[in-house]
Amino acid sequence: MVAALVVALAGTWGITEVLGWKHSLNERLDRSNAGFYTIYALAHIVGAFLVLINFDLASLAVTVEVINALLLPIVLGFLILLESKALPKEYRSKGLYKIISNTLCLIVIIFGLYMIGPVIHLW
Structure with missing residues (x-):
């Protein structure tokens, strides 16, 4: 479970770093970091979907x-x-x-x- 969180966070951080978006878990969700939280949530949703469809x-x-x-x-x-x-x-x-x-x-x-x-x- 910890590895899944770390991999999703590392991937999200890398993507938002390349895109030049603000990226931090230390701040509350607002317009400036919404892309970071969206990609992070999508990483978990896609991972959960793969597990649930029995891939x-x-x-x-x-x-x-x-x-x-x-x-x-x-x-x-x-x-x-x-x-x-x-x-x-x-x-x-x-x-x-x-x-x-x-x-x-x-x-x-x-x-x-x-x-x-x-x-x-x-x-």
Whole structure:
């Protein structure tokens, strides 16, 4: 139950942040934050609807995790590029730490790319 609340809140916060809307649970509902509360309520309503119509939630969870694994190489690649280009020089990773973290990220990226084939039944 707690995870459902956190996921709905995190998703709502992210959407309203991108849209530039006011987003906070610390304020009473008014015109300035009505979009935030509306999206948050809709997230719970859609989740409750999926549970009530007896949708195969295990299959949905597995599908979401497969999509997550397939998108992970893209995300890690962008994070490596972002770290090396966008951060100020004093905050960029250096030395052995950078070598180890980039190597581990590349291994995960390679495994993620390799797994695309079995998932879409290429091999």
